[in-house]
Amino acid sequence: xxxxxxxxxxxxxxxxxxxxxxxxxxxxxxxxxxxxxxxxxxxxxxxxxxxxxxxxxxxxxxxxxxxxxxxxxxxxxxxxxxxxxxxxxxxxxxxxxxxxxxxxxxxxxxxxxxxxxxxxxxxxxxxxxxxxxxxxxxxxxxxxxxxxxxxxxxxxxxxxxxxxxxxxxxxxxxxxxxxxxxxxxxxxxxxxxxxxxxxxxxxxxxxxxxxxxxxxxxxxxxxxxxxxxxxxxxxxxxxxxx
Amino acid sequence: xxxxxxxxxxxxxxxxxxxxxxxxxxxxxxxxxxxxxxxxxxxxxxxxxxxxxxxxxxxxxxxxxxxxxxxxxxxxxxxxxxxxxxxxxxxxxxxxxxxxxxxxxxxxxxxxxxxxxxxxxxxxxxxxxxxxxxxxxxxxxxxxxxxxxxxxxxxxxxxxxxxxxxxxxxxxxxxxxxxxxxxxxxxxxxxxx
Numbered sequence: 001x002x003x004x005x006x007x008x009x010x011x012x013x014x015x016x017x018x019x020x021x022x023x024x025x026x027x028x029x030x031x032x033x034x035x036x037x038x039x040x041x042x043x044x045x046x047x048x049x050x051x052x053x054x055x056x057x058x059x060x061x062x063x064x065x066x067x068x069x070x071x072x073x074x075x076x077x078x079x080x081x082x083x084x085x086x087x088x089x090x091x092x093x094x095x096x097x098x099x100x101x102x103x104x105x106x107x108x109x110x111x112x113x114x115x116x117x118x119x120x121x122x123x124x125x126x127x128x129x130x131x132x133x134x135x136x137x138x139x140x141x142x143x144x145x146x147x148x149x150x151x152x153x154x155x156x157x158x159x160x161x162x163x164x165x166x167x168x169x170x171x172x173x174x175x176x177x178x179x180x181x182x183x184x185x186x187x188x189x190x191x192x193x194x195x196x197x198x199x200x201x202x203x204x205x206x207x208x209x210x211x212x213x214x215x216x217x218x219x220x221x222x223x224x225x226x227x228x229x230x231x232x233x234x235x236x237x238x239x240x241x242x
Numbered sequence: 243x244x245x246x247x248x249x250x251x252x253x254x255x256x257x258x259x260x261x262x263x264x265x266x267x268x269x270x271x272x273x274x275x276x277x278x279x280x281x282x283x284x285x286x287x288x289x290x291x292x293x294x295x296x297x298x299x300x301x302x303x304x305x306x307x308x309x310x311x312x313x314x315x316x317x318x319x320x321x322x323x324x325x326x327x328x329x330x331x332x333x334x335x336x337x338x339x340x341x342x343x344x345x346x347x348x349x350x351x352x353x354x355x356x357x358x359x360x361x362x363x364x365x366x367x368x369x370x371x372x373x374x375x376x377x378x379x380x381x382x383x384x385x386x387x388x389x390x391x392x393x394x395x396x397x398x399x400x401x402x403x404x405x406x407x408x409x410x411x412x413x414x415x416x417x418x419x420x421x422x423x424x425x426x427x428x429x430x431x432x433x434x435x
Contacts, residue, residue, distance in 0.1 A: 005268065005269055005270060006270075008269070008270040008271060009270040010270060010273065010276040010279070010280065012279070016279075018282075021278050021282070022275065022278045023278060023279055023282035023283070024279045025279070025283070026276070026279050026280065026283070028279070028280050028283065029279065029280070029283030032283055032284060032287035032288075033283070033287055035287070035291075036287045036290050036291045036294075039291060039294070040290075040291065040294045040299075043295070043298065043299035043302070044294070044298055044299070047298075047299065047302035047303060047306065050302060050305065050306045050309070051306075052306075052309065052310050052313055054306075058306075061299065061303060062303055062306070062307065065299070065300070065303040065304075065307075066307075084300070085292065085295045085300050086292065086296075088295050088299075088300065089288065089291050089292040089295045089296075092291065092295070093287070093288055093291050109280070109284070111271070112271050112276075112280060113271050113272075114271070114277045114280050114281065115280055115281075115284050118281055118284055119284075119288075176271070180271070
């Protein structure tokens with residue numbers, strides 16, 4: 001029997017090296033590109049007519065747009081408008097990577113910590129740069145809670161700084177761990193189906209059906225959580241709110 | 243708290259699998275050699291999608307939404323405008339109706355006054371004509387009576403003469419007879435009236 005971890009293995013379709021760096025085209029890259037092409041198709045083909053009364057595909061594009069637009073407006077305010085395309089891209093990319101990962105024999109790029117960590121680190125570095133650009137050194141006041149005796153500040157400020165630095169880790173591990181756990185579970189129960197055969201395999205098979213529904217929900221939920229946390233972090237940097 | 247637990251658990255899982263990976267097999271996620279290809283293609287894919295979103299998708303959707311909003315607003319404004327015009331029309335119509343009713347009432351009153359004046363004039367005319375006819379008739383009656391009275395005097399004289407001639411056997415004195423008849427007539431007339 002195969003290991004449930006085998007599904008996460010990176011396979012190089014063809015080797016590619018650029019200036020000493022290994023940039024081979026892998027199964028992960030394949031599904032990232034498929035996700036991008038599908039998302040592009042929905043938005044470009046769906047919005048081709050720009051109809052006043054939208055069709056099915058246009059509705060999908062518009063609902064996605066308004067979902068994230070409302071999220072940015074509610075959590076960041078008007079100052080977040082500039083970053084809306086980025087957060088929309090983030091949400092759509094993660095959503096498509098997560099969801100396409102549920103297709104049998106596909107690969108889930110977001111089940112790799114390096115991918116989610118790169119995105120989370122990019123968000124946190126970006127948010128910090130935005131914070132410093134908007135507030136200068138005043139940005140450090142973000143780590144100092146208001147109305148707290150200075151003795152407590154000695155304790156609280158380091159905690160605040162640590163919690164800020166931990167954000168990229170929590171953000172990336174939340175997504176990665178959810179994908180990893182879900183796919184591993186599916187694989188493990190898939191193994192049970194084979195193991196228990198025609199007689200007893202129906203029970204784990206039924207469980208897989210239910211689990212697949214749950215995983216579909218989680219695929220959406222984790223994309224949503226990643227996007228909304230990015231919004232909240234962005235809001236912190238822009239408004240220095242606590 | 244939950245987040246911290248999740249963190250600890252995840253790090254723990256990573257650690258366990260790292261140990262497993264060292265033994266062979268293990269977690270493909272921890273294979274450092276696979277990092278650069280993933281990062282490179284993540285950057286390419288993400289940048290491509292970002293360009294599509296920011297350059298094509300977002301402008302297209304926002305333009306469509308704005309156009310739809312403008313269309314809805316325009317329709318609402320047009321409906322409101324039409325409603326206002328209808329109300330104005332109704333007000334004008336009602337005002338005209340009231341004016342017309344008032345004018346009709348005035349006309350009726352005038353007509354009634356004119357009618358009653360004409361009737362009064364006709365009545366007066368009739369009255370005058372009848373009065374004249376009555377007067378004429380009275381004159382005619384008076385004339386006829388005078389004639390009759392005059393004839394009566396002549397007849398009385400004839401009768402007197404005949405009676406006188408039969409009684410006395412000779413013709414009476416004409417002058418004396420006329421005087422007697424006249425005085426008797428005057429006396430009779432006075433007595434009868």
